[in-house]
Amino acid sequence: MIKDVAVKKLKVIKDSRGFLMEIFRNDDNFFQKFGQVYMTVVKKGAAKGWHYHKKQDDHFVCILGKALVVLCDFRKNSPTYKKVQKFILTEPKVKGNHLLVKIPRGVLHGFTAYKCSEARIVNIPTEKYNYKKPDEFRFPWNSKKVPYQWPKGVKIGG
Numbered sequence: 728m729i730k731d732v733a734v735k736k737l738k739v740i741k742d743s744r745g746f747l748m749e750i751f752r753n754d755d756n757f758f759q760k761f762g763q764v765y766m767t768v769v770k771k772g773a774a775k776g777w778h779y780h781k782k783q784d785d786h787f788v789c790i791l792g793k794a795l796v797v798l799c800d801f802r803k804n805s806p807t808y809k810k811v812q813k814f815i816l817t818e819p820k821v822k823g824n825h826l827l828v829k830i831p832r833g834v835l836h837g838f839t840a841y842k843c844s845e846a847r848i849v850n851i852p853t854e855k856y857n858y859k860k861p862d863e864f865r866f867p868w869n870s871k872k873v874p875y876q877w878p879k880g881v882k883i884g885g
Contacts, residue, residue: 729800730807733757733829737788739819748819750788750827751851757829759784762854766790769838770845774877774884776837777866783854785830787838789816793823794838794846799873802833811875815841816848835866835873839881 735755740747752758762783769775779801787796796814800807817823830836840846854862866873868884877884 728807729798729810729812729831729834730802730805731829731831732798732812732834734814735827735829737819737825737827739825746819748825750849751786759853762852763856764849764851765856766847766849768845768847769794769840771840771843772880772882774837774839774868774881776868776884777835777870777873778837778863779835780832780852780854780862781864782832782862783852784832785836786851787816787828787830788826788849788851789818789846790849791818791847792843792845793817793841794848795841795878796828796838796848797836797875797877798828798830799835799875800833801835805833809874816846818847837868837884839877 737748794816798812800810814828815824816826
């Protein structure tokens with residue numbers, strides 16, 4: 728596992744009305760602070776990535792479809808520098824990996840829809856988005872500097 732990445736298994740509680748899935752609590756052992764909550768969508772055949780942050784940690788949860796989330800440690804002083812870690816996150820209404828993944832600052836990340844038409848991710852970063860000076864540092868989705876190649880069906884990115 729990449730240093731400082733944390734994973735929380737999420738429990739889906741189903742009944743005749745539907746289901747409930749608790750995502751993030753302020754008493755979780757890796758909770759730091761709240762910045763904002765947003766949802767992002769990626770379609771089949773596309774990758775959203777690569778980027779990292781210098782100030783914020785991200786917390787990803789899949790709420791629709793399946794997402795292949797890929798991390799690469801770009802922190803030069805880290806013992807896991809240039810290591811890659813993959814997660815398949817699944818929506819709560821199907822069997823699979825119902826996880827919250829904490830992505831630490833300095834860890835490059837991206838994601839794609841996995842065996843579905845689209846994946847929806849909710850992110851709970853530790854900082855709110857700064858429109859004047861975004862905390863986002865990017866590489867092209869198909870960068871040779873990143874030791875990972877997206878699955879063959881991924882043809883576009885950004």
